[in-house]
Amino acid sequence: MLTITEENYLKAIFKSSLKETDGVSTNSIAKELETKASSVTDMIKKLSDKKLVNYKKYQGATLTKQGKDIAVSIIRNHRLWEVFLVEKLNFKWDEVHDLAEELEHINSEKLTEQLDAFLEFPKHDPHGDPIPDKNGNINRHNDITLADLQANEIGTVVGVKEQSKSYLNYLENIQLELGAKITVHNIVDFDRSMSASINNGNSINISHQASKNLIIKKSK
Amino acid sequence: MLTITEENYLKAIFKSSLKETDGVSTNSIAKELETKASSVTDMIKKLSDKKLVNYKKYQGATLTKQGKDIAVSIIRNHRLWEVFLVEKLNFKWDEVHDLAEELEHINSEKLTEQLDAFLEFPKHDPHGDPIPDKNGNINRHNDITLADLQANEIGTVVGVKEQSKSYLNYLENIQLELGAKITVHNIVDFDRSMSASINNGNSINISHQASKNLIIKKSK
DNA sequence: GATTATTTTTAGACTAGCCTAAAAAATAAG
DNA sequence: CTTATTTTTTAGGCTAGTCTAAAAATAATC
Ligand SMILES: [Mn+2]
Ligand SMILES: [Mn+2]
Ligand SMILES: [Mn+2]
Ligand SMILES: [Mn+2]
Numbered sequence: 408m409l410t411i412t413e414e415n416y417l418k419a420i421f422k423s424s425l426k427e428t429d430g431v432s433t434n435s436i437a438k439e440l441e442t443k444a445s446s447v448t449d450m451i452k453k454l455s456d457k458k459l460v461n462y463k464k465y466q467g468a469t470l471t472k473q474g475k476d477i478a479v480s481i482i483r484n485h486r487l488w489e490v491f492l493v494e495k496l497n498f499k500w501d502e503v504h505d506l507a508e509e510l511e512h513i514n515s516e517k518l519t520e521q522l523d524a525f526l527e528f529p530k531h532d533p534h535g536d537p538i539p540d541k542n543g544n545i546n547r548h549n550d551i552t553l554a555d556l557q558a559n560e561i562g563t564v565v566g567v568k569e570q571s572k573s574y575l576n577y578l579e580n581i582q583l584e585l586g587a588k589i590t591v592h593n594i595v596d597f598d599r600s601m602s603a604s605i606n607n608g609n610s611i612n613i614s615h616q617a618s619k620n621l622i623i624k625k626s627k
Numbered sequence: 628m629l630t631i632t633e634e635n636y637l638k639a640i641f642k643s644s645l646k647e648t649d650g651v652s653t654n655s656i657a658k659e660l661e662t663k664a665s666s667v668t669d670m671i672k673k674l675s676d677k678k679l680v681n682y683k684k685y686q687g688a689t690l691t692k693q694g695k696d697i698a699v700s701i702i703r704n705h706r707l708w709e710v711f712l713v714e715k716l717n718f719k720w721d722e723v724h725d726l727a728e729e730l731e732h733i734n735s736e737k738l739t740e741q742l743d744a745f746l747e748f749p750k751h752d753p754h755g756d757p758i759p760d761k762n763g764n765i766n767r768h769n770d771i772t773l774a775d776l777q778a779n780e781i782g783t784v785v786g787v788k789e790q791s792k793s794y795l796n797y798l799e800n801i802q803l804e805l806g807a808k809i810t811v812h813n814i815v816d817f818d819r820s821m822s823a824s825i826n827n828g829n830s831i832n833i834s835h836q837a838s839k840n841l842i843i844k845k846s847k
Numbered sequence: 848g849a850t851t852a853t854t855t856t857t858a859g860a861c862t863a864g865c866c867t868a869a870a871a872a873a874t875a876a877g
Numbered sequence: 878c879t880t881a882t883t884t885t886t887t888a889g890g891c892t893a894g895t896c897t898a899a900a901a902a903t904a905a906t907c
């Protein structure tokens with residue numbers, strides 16, 4: 408049995424490994440967990456002793472099969488709980504992350520599988536992130552963002568790259584939720600801001616900063 | 628914010644205080660938490676510093692208003708989660724306690740209240756224990772047990788005093804669930820065992836050990 | 848009321864996880 | 878290729894929570 412801290416390290420290494428090519432650096436783990444590099448070194452050694460990460464001094468860390476399986480199953484829990492909170496308990500998508508951070512550490516296969524069934528086997532969490540299946544397979548979605556669209560093109564919102572409360576809240580305020588249809592009218596050359604309409608409603612203006620974090624599926 | 632350990636101590640003190648007249652002894656807390664008396668003394672001092680328990684050396688501990696409120700709210704969480712697991716995720720009543728022990732520590736008023744609403748404001752958990760309301764009021768039920776019935780009297784199962792897996796499992800096997808109707812036929816003088824029928828079905832034999840832990844409501 | 852027995856507290860030590868400061872290794876610049 | 882910068886590791890120390898063993902206080906017994 409692992410401690411919550413150990414589980415969080417595995418998750419952090421997994422997340423960083425998606426961005427880094429080879430071994431995950433001590434510093435990036437430290438950044439992810441808001442802790443110090445020296446603490447990371449300590450923990451990596453411990454996880455290495457437990458055969459959950461491969462580690463050679465100064466070479467960064469990679470997850471073993473076993474370590475990766477644990478990380479993915481925690482992410483599975485996290486995303487299922489987020490769905491539960493939004494779908495069943497009427498939470499908003501900007502309110503669920505912190506609670507899911509706690510709920511994800513309750514380790515019970517039966518709990519996870521029953522919850523999955525209760526939610527009718529959702530494929531994505533409230534932020535559009537894919538939910539790993541029971542065997543740990545993840546369907547990463549293509550990363551086309553609103554910023555990639557040209558004028559007059561149309562897309563559907565399928566996820567967000569940035570998950571800060573303020574961003575999620577902003578999106579909700581302008582009705583840009585999962586599944587919303589967005590039509591690009593015009594792109595300003597100077598700052599790459601867009602005017603676009605949401606669900607064929609009023610036209611609004613969206614900054615590049617905002618559009619590049621909105622994952623969409625291009626229509627037609 | 629309290630640690631999970633601190634919360635568990637408050638809960639343990641609360642539970643013991645229901646059985647003990649005045650201050651809860653160091654030993655009974657140690658027994659409840661399966662820890663050592665010396666650890667308890669350390670923690671009680673800490674909780675006393677935080678004004679959650681009243682403590683004078685060698686005098687035992689009592690909860691302050693604040694400490695009691697926290698304990699009760701954790702129990703509220705615990706029992707609500709047990710209802711969730713049984714009602715929504717199809718767990719059996721002998722499988723939910725350990726999971727609820729973990730879930731109860733997720734502190735979010737919104738989560739608790741939304742869960743309560745989702746479950747349609749249950750009054751009792753799967754073991755018949757009363758769920759404290761939002762303000763911490765608890766409706767303890769009268770403690771008439773099956774062992775208190777005479778021959779030919781009839782009762783309805785409303786709870787259990789003993790919550791071990793083996794007992795709960797046994798009850799389930801003989802269909803003695805919450806709400807079951809039980810009719811006493813005969814009581815053996817020698818060992819106080821009973822023959823009784825469940826839901827007007829076949830007559831079975833129940834030991835005193837079993838009957839005295841089954842809380843019932845006497846019919847008429 | 849003195850003497851055991853029990854309970855509780857103290858003292859000191861251990862582990863997990865974290866930190867700061869300094870040393871060592873790796874990387875980047877000149 | 879030598880020096881400066883950055884990254885990583887080590888060394889040592891701190892807190893929370895636990896334990897064992899010993900001391901102190903309370904309770905029980907003679
Ligand atoms: Mn999240
Ligand atoms: Mn998410
Ligand atoms: Mn329980
Ligand atoms: Mn219960």
